[in-house]
Amino acid sequence: MKIPERYLDPTVEIREVKRTDGKTILVATKCGLYPDGKGGQLGDRGKLNGATILRIFENGEETIVEVEGIVEPGVYKTEPDLSRRMDIAQQHTGQHILSAAFVHLAEIETVSFHMGEEYFTIDVDVPYIEPSVLKEVEDLANKVVQRDLVVEEILTTAEQVGNYNLRKPLSEKINGPVRLIKIGDFDVSACGGFHTDTTGQVGMIKIIGTEKVKGELTRVYAVSGLRALRYFQKYTDVLKELSKQLTASVDELLIRVRKLQEQARERGLLLSKLSEEYAQVLALKLRDESQEKLLYLEGYTEVGNFLVRYVDLNGRLLVFYDGSKYMFASKSYDVRLLVESLKQTYGGKGGGKADLANYQPDRPVRQEVFVELFNNLYQHVQEV
Ligand SMILES: [Zn+2]
Structure with missing residues (x-):
């Protein structure tokens, strides 16, 4: 090292x-x-x-x-901890190679570098990198690893640094001794960190993601050395489990997932259609069988959403409970009064318009409460 x-x-x-x-x-x-x-x-x-x-x-x-x-x-x-030192050396050397590969292939410069416990990142001076370019850069970086080039440490001074073809010019603030890391004929950079003795010891360099940062830069996430192996182990485990659960080979996974998404979409549409039809039937039943001004119903949210549309709400107030929250709707009574009154006793959150509001209490509300509140709040209200 x-x-x-x-x-x-x-x-x-x-x-x-x-x-x-x-x-x-x-x-x-x-x-x-x-x-x-x-x-x-x-x-x-x-x-x-x-x-x-x-x-x-x-x-x-x-x-x-x-x-x-x-x-x-x-x-x-x-x-x-020597295995940690080796891991750090693998990430550092991997980063030099990756940054140099970006310059060699696409003249993309590295602006800054950060090493974390999981991965390292470099910020490069372009807002976007074509996926094909990323792949080429990754290929070149790994070819440099496989060439097993010698990594040299050169101790020189800021005054003498001009004798070397540095990837990134030395900051003018630096004077005195300078440590260079020379990777065969591929890269020379000033760096004070740990590095491997050869590029072969880096094992592998894998780009694991990119993200646009600070408006005009791209952050490239990557792993080297044993971390690259761990990355593949983790992803193969996930893929294997997915493949088992979806009874499809890894190659067929994408097709299977797209099919499942399509099925889910179709079922969603069917569910919505059935909920609407059910709400229409309920609304008819209520019109024919109930003279109550206050209607209390419980059921699925989807059905409730359609009920508001189909129940005749003139002179009526609908309370619909889906098991966690309430929906209130009326064309004659300002339902916001009901929400505010409930909030005072049962806490929770809610709000909406005069004819439609939602409410989620902190504590359960008994059904009888709505009858009491309705009578108190709206007894003087003239029906439209
Ligand atoms: Zn370094």
């Missing part, structure tokens, strides 16, 4: 130990562990004198190490 010189010796010198909120905070004057977020990279984890390292961050000249466990001030040789 290509590890910057200052992190080769993982010795930590602790000047002070503080305990806050059940955490042990170590103030280190010298720290051979890589801090979180530095250069967009993940920080080291591992053990420090038996204590588990939780977080590492730079604070001016000193480094703060948060651990779980008891540690006294002193000098300690820590044990950084």
